[in-house]
Amino acid sequence: xxxxxxxxxxxxxxxxxxxxxxxxxxxxxxxxxxxxxxxxxxxxxxxxxxxxxxxxxxxxxxxxxxxxxxxxxxxxxxxxxxxxxxxxxxxxxxxxxxxxxxxxxxxxxxxxxxxxxxxxxxxxxxxxxxxxxxxxxxxxxxxxxxxxxxxxxxxxxxxxxxxxxxxxxxxxxxxxxxxxxxxxxxxxxxxxxxxxxxxxxxxxxxxxxxxxxx
Numbered sequence: 708x709x710x711x712x713x714x715x716x717x718x719x720x721x722x723x724x725x726x727x728x729x730x731x732x733x734x735x736x737x738x739x740x741x742x743x744x745x746x747x748x749x750x751x752x753x754x755x756x757x758x759x760x761x762x763x764x765x766x767x768x769x770x771x772x773x774x775x776x777x778x779x780x781x782x783x784x785x786x787x788x789x790x791x792x793x794x795x796x797x798x799x800x801x802x803x804x805x806x807x808x809x810x811x812x813x814x815x816x817x818x819x820x821x822x823x824x825x826x827x828x829x830x831x832x833x834x835x836x837x838x839x840x841x842x843x844x845x846x847x848x849x850x851x852x853x854x855x856x857x858x859x860x861x862x863x864x865x866x867x868x869x870x871x872x873x874x875x876x877x878x879x880x881x882x883x884x885x886x887x888x889x890x891x892x893x894x895x896x897x898x899x900x901x902x903x904x905x906x907x908x909x910x911x912x913x914x915x916x917x918x919x920x921x
Contacts, residue, residue, distance in 0.1 A: 745785065769801070799815060866902070877898075
């Protein structure tokens with residue numbers, strides 16, 4: 708009697724694939740110095756049905772350490788602080804989306820602060836006293852500008868305005884103040900000048916400076 712041999716076939720039914728939801732934000736950047744309550748971006752969640760609706764909230768958890776600096780109104784993310792790029796440029800938040808069918812998804816986002824050029828803060832000079840009878844053309848001092856952006860290149864000029872009464876007694880070469888007129892302590896023993904410092908982005912600061920003679 709002959710016998711037939713065969714190998715059994717195993718059929719596996721994987722079932723219907725389960726669609727996954729995800730959260731998206733159309734913009735994850737905010738310019739530094741924007742006022743509190745500035746809108747950052749709109750939130751959306753993957754639709755599994757035409758009737759889907761979603762509720763969004765910031766939640767604790769991994770990646771949510773900076774939630775306190777933000778708020779959500781409806782489907783919009785807002786700032787609750789004014790950000791400074793020089794202090795910090797990236798914030799981490801965790802958002803929860805709850806669908807009307809009770810499906811929940813959470814996701815973390817990085818919110819980036821965009822740097823902008825800011826005006827210089829202050830001007831100083833290395834020396835503010837000069838001996839009487841100093842020769843014309845002598846260097847009086849070197850200017851320094853404080854700038855929160857960390858800029859190191861500035862253009863200096865003498866400008867009209869409060870404190871600029873004696874501008875004509877001096878000239879500027881680069882970042883150096885140079886004497887432009889003879890000095891006589893008995894005739895005049897202090898001078899005021901007004902200096903303008905402009906950064907490479909075109910923003911500037913002006914300051915009144917005093918010069919005293921020894």
